Amino acid sequence: MAKKVLMKLNQVTRNYVMGEVTVQALRETSLFIYEGELLVILGPSGSGKSTLLNIIGGMDLPSSGLLCFGEEDLSRAGDSKLTQFRRCELGFVFQHYNLIPDLTARENVELAADLVDKPLPTEEVLTEVGLETRMDHFPSQLSGGEQQRVAIARAAVKSPRLLLCDEPTGALDYQTGKLILSLLAKINRERNSTVVIVTHNTPISAMGHRVVRMSSGNIVEITENQSPVSPERIEW
Amino acid sequence: MSVLTRKLWRTIRNTKGQFLAVVAVVMVGICVYISMSTAYYNMSRSQELFYEETNFADYYFHVIRAPLQIIRQIEAIPGVSKVTGRIQKDVPVLKDDQQRATARLISYPLPMENEVNRLYLLSGRLFEKYPQSGGVEILTDPQYAKANGLSFNSIVNIVAEGKQVPLTVVGAATSPEFVIAMKDAATLLPDPKTFGIIMLPQNQAEQILNFSGQINQVVVSLAPGADEKRIAEQIKNILEPYGNLGSYPRKDQLSHNVLQSEINNLRTLSRFMPAIFLGVAAAIQFVMLGRMVKAQRVEIGVMKALGYDSRQLMLHYTGYSLSVAFLGALLGTLTGISLASVLSQTYTIYFNLPETIGGINSKAILYGFMISMAVSLIAGLTASRGVVAINPAESMRPEPPRGTGKIIIERWTWLWRRLDATWKMSLRSVCRKWGRFAVTLMGVIFAVGLLVLSIFSNDSVNFMINQHFYKEQHYDFLVRFGTPVKEYELLNLARLDGVIRTEPLFDIPVKLHFNGRSEDDVLQGLPSELTLKELTGENGKPLYLPEEGILISQRTASKLGARVGDAVEVETLLGLGPSRYADVKITGINSQLVGSGSYIALAQANRILQESRLVSGAMLKVEPGKTGLLEEELNNMTNVSAISSPRKELDNLNQNLDSMLYTITIMIIFAALLGFAIVYNSSVISFAERKRELASLRVLGFTNGEVSGLLLKEILLQSLLGVALGLPFGRFMTEWYVRAVSTDLFTMPMVFSFQTYLISALGGIAFILAGHLMVVKGVKKLDLVDVLKNRD
Structure with a gap:
């Protein structure tokens, strides 16, 4: 079966000018992200993975090169186009959850649901992440794992075509981390969303369909994983 | 410069918008304080000096005709210190332009020393009892001379006892009874074209008015501590046979009454306006510093770990508010001095107070600085007391979450369920930070209240004009x-x-x-x-x-x-x-x-x-x-x-309304500045606190407009309530103010037009939006990448 390209990066570079020094955070990087895949981007800090994530997530633009989402060229997109992209196509899960402290779990999810025309039912999504009894709690009343589950629900409720997760287990303990990864895998499997997980935690790569390894602003290797492992069986 | 001072300086630079906004509020407070209290001090002091120097009467008695000797009898009453008998009569003036004017002739016994209500020569020379020319020499009040182009040797023709009498002007003079020369209380303003004071020697007045050896007015000065009422009764009894036409104490004397009401007005304003501005400035600083201490929790922890003690750190943060106070007081003093001179000039146009005490009132400046610094010191120390509680070890950990209890509106589930998530977010955020909410609310209430108070005088005067000139008088x-x-x-x-x-x-x-x-x-x-x-x-x-x-x-x-x-x-x-x-x-x-x-x-x-x-x-x-x-x-x-002619009176009045508009404009600017400063500061604080939250909303796909809208909802929730409460508060404040400055003779009608409320409300919304717009500029600059970074 031919895989359909969801996002295309061709010879993308990103330079940051800091005073008199230009730092090349991303060097002529090319990457295809396919529909329905679970892609793990792996690399130590400073490898350029966050820069890549920012560009994929429409929060930053390449200094040169081509960035396309579907047929849409985003390489030179303006602020409003990027906002539209994030609003309609993207779900984002942060390392530190970034929930709105003044909204309950349910309301945090509703906040995102209100942005799109046909969101999934809020309660269904929250039930799916196992928070059916915690819906009316505020973030400060939830554990880290629960907060991250709310964050996943908030990202998933829009049924985005691309779900970006930045170190989603970075602030969580081992058991909770695994639970979160299972949820992400489940969303990928059952809703057919493309999921991109950025992490420095090598064992997590076992769950991805493909693994992108980065170092010093370059993609050094892209490997295809013939038999992805269920997150429950990953050890780190 | 110590490191802490350098840090303070940098904090000020980083928050310059907020810093300047509070400085502006303090500046207005001090400016009003210095200008009004200087004017108050100068006016009341020169009033006092002038009254003393000219022996201003304590009591006035009018009779039809009494022999001059009667004053001996009155002087014999214990408690009476000096009595002057004189002739006062309003006579028509025949002017060259065929217009009619009224002159109040007042006679003065010569020599004038020790008499009550002596006149004070402003230009020319004193009239002579028997001038060589054989004519009658007079002095006029300066406004009448100016309005009618009179100078030395000009002739004024009056009609007295059915005859035309030419009088020769030898100068201009004033007296404590004519600090403002108005015909009667029914006149709204002096009209020097049609009414003037003519002062002449007693012997001449007797002749012209056919009052030989007689008087029709007795002016009395009393010994300190004398029983005014009892003495007045005794004098009335003495004057009874001569047709007692009326009597009144100094406080009912028209000129004094007008002057005193202006002085009272200055005193009221010089206390109440600065109190509002400095109070609001203190409240803003309290919130700002409280927030600063919270935001710099980790830094404070580190500094404590390094060995700085709480007192040093509290002083450091208080230094911020003291800098506000100092700069505000400095700018307020400079503007206050210039405003004071504008005020003094305006007053010299209206009032004949020759003993003008001008210049800078160094006491007011000193007090201005002291009040401003003291208020800021209190605000600073109270706000930074949170420093004490910060434990170096704990400060490195994230702060415990704040309360999550339900806010009151959530109890109305019907309404709550219909609100979208952004409204819920704004409502909860506003309600949970109730201290800041209260400060913003209070600031907006005061600002809108001041707008109502400023615009009210326009309503009041319009109503008065409409009532007096159009409704009550239909004649020409x-x-x-x-x-x-x-x-x-x-x-x-x-x-x-x-x-x-x-x-x-x-x-x-x-x-x-x-x-x-x-x-x-x-x-x-x-x-x-x-x-x-x-x-x-x-x-x-x-x-x-x-x-x-x-x-x-x-x-x-x-x-x-x-x-x-x-x-x-x-x-x-x-x-x-x-x-x-x-x-x-x-x-x-x-x-x-x-x-x-x-x-x-x-x-x-x-x-x-x-x-x-x-x-x-x-x-x-x-x-x-x-x-x-x-x-x-x-x-x-x-x-x-x-x-x-009501039409002419109206014209005269309209010409004099400029100064009122000037005052209203200044007041409106001050009120708007106050409102702007408070909204701007609370928006900046709210924005700074929630940068991360707002940026993550942007990542979720919220547009700049939606994020700004969220902030706007929050600020509107606080300030629209402020506007709504500010309108009735303004009315209440105006009623209080009018009561404070009213006298027996003058009071402003309590009329509030719908427009006043509308303009005040719109003005309120305008400064809220201005403050908000200054802040939402920052939304565009939000660093989205920043949210992905580590929190600590």
Whole structure:
């Protein structure tokens, strides 16, 4: 079966000018992200993975090169186009959850649901992440794992075509981390969303369909994983 | 410079917008304080000096005619320190331009030393008793001289005792009774073109007015601590046989009353305006510093770990507010000094206070700095007391989450369920930070309240003008005769070309007695078929003249403690023939805004005087376009002593409204600045606190507009309530203010137009939006990548 390209990066570079020094955070990087895949981007800090994530997530633009989402060229997109992209196509899960402290779990999810025309039912999504009894709690009343589950629900409720997760287990303990990864895998499997997980935690790569390894602003290797492992069986 | 000082300096630089906003509020507070209190100090001091130097009278007595020697008898009363007898009479002036003016002739015994109400020479020289030229030398008040182009040796022609008398001007002078030269309380403003003071030697006045060896006015100064009421009664008894026309203490003297009300006004403003501004500035600083301490929790922890103690750190943060106070006070002083000189100039135009105390009031400046620094010190220390509680080890950990209890609106589940998530977010955020909410709310309430107060004076004056000139007066001219005439003589007026209607009137000075109390008043007799004048009762309702009974003036009624249905005893003080007495029932209370007077049917007035069909003046309605010619004809009639034209009074008034608009504009600017500063600061704080939250919303796909909208919702929730409460608060504050500055003679009608509320509300919304817009600029600059970074 031919895989359909969801996002295309061709010879993308990103330079940051800091005073008199230009730092090349991303060097002529090319990457295809396919529909329905679970892609793990792996690399130590400073490898350029966050820069890549920012560009994929429409929060930053390449200094040169081509960035396309579907047929849409985003390489030179303006602020409003990027906002539209994030609003309609993207779900984002942060390392530190970034929930709105003044909204309950349910309301945090509703906040995102209100942005799109046909969101999934809020309660269904929250039930799916196992928070059916915690819906009316505020973030400060939830554990880290629960907060991250709310964050996943908030990202998933829009049924985005691309779900970006930045170190989603970075602030969580081992058991909770695994639970979160299972949820992400489940969303990928059952809703057919493309999921991109950025992490420095090598064992997590076992769950991805493909693994992108980065170092010093370059993609050094892209490997295809013939038999992805269920997150429950990953050890780190 | 110590490291902490450098840190303070950088903090100020990083928060310069907020810093300057609070500085501006402090500046306005200090500017108002310095300018108003300097003006207050200068005015009251020069009033005091002037009164002292000229021996301003404590009590005034008017009689028809009394021998000059009577003053010896009065001087013998214990407690009386000095008595001056003099002649005062209003006479018509024949001006070159054929216009009619009234001069108040006042005689001065020479030599003047030790007399009461001495005059104060401003230019020229003092008049002589027997000038070599053989003429009559006079001094006039400076405004009259200026308005009529009089200079040394100019001639003023008056009509006295039916004869034209030329008077020679030898200079200009003033006196404590004419600090402001107004004809009577019914005049809204001085009109120096048509009314002036003429001062002349006693011997000349006796001659001109046929008062040889006689006086008609006694002015008395009392010894300190003397029993004013008792002495006044004794003097009245002495003067009784000479036709006691009226008496009043200094506080009811017109010029003093006007001056005093202005001074009271300055004092009230110089206290109350700065209190609002400095109070709000303190509240803003309290919130700002409290937030700063919270935001710099980790830094404070580190500094404590390094060995700085709480006291040093508290002083560091207090340094911020002290810098605000110092800069604000400095700028406020500079602007205050310039505003004080503008105020002084304005006052010298209106008031003849020769002993002008000018210059800078260093005490006010010192107090200004002290108050400003003290307020900021308190705000700073209170706000930074949170430093003490910060433990170096704990400060490195994230702060415990704040309360998550339900806010009150959540109980109304019907409403709550219908709100979208952004509204819920804003509502909770506002309600949970109730301290800041309260400060913003209070600031907006004060700012909007001040807008109401500023714009109110416009309503009040408009109402007064409308009421006085359009509703109550339908005539074009009011003519008064030198001596009363028979009503049929008005036919001479009615026959004049252009006169449509003539209605008679009869002004009778009276004393009203009720329940052992007495009050002077002027009773105006009016025809029962009155059309050229409208009488207004309480609540602005029209009053109708009864055939029997009196419509008593509100002021007199309240002084006598009399009400509708009571009978007062009227004692006439006309000065012609003996006083008459009659009991008359009060049928209504007349509450006209300008001046005060009581009304009675003309027929009943004549019955009381035991006269028939006597009148002292007439109101004329004239065909449009014929007023000019008619006025000339009236001016040529000899028995006409005064002509007043509402249209001219209105013109004079309108010319003087500029200074009011100027004051209103300044007040509006100040109020808007106050509102802007508070909204801006609370928006900046709220934005700074929630940068991360807002940026993550942007990542989720919220547009800049939606994120700004979220902040706007929050600020609107706080400030619209402020606007809504600010309007009634403004009304309340205005009522308080008007009460504080009202005097017996002058009060502003409490009228608030819908426009005032509308403009105040819109003004409030405008400064809220301005403050908000300054902040939402920051939304565009939000660093989205930043949210992905580590939190700590």
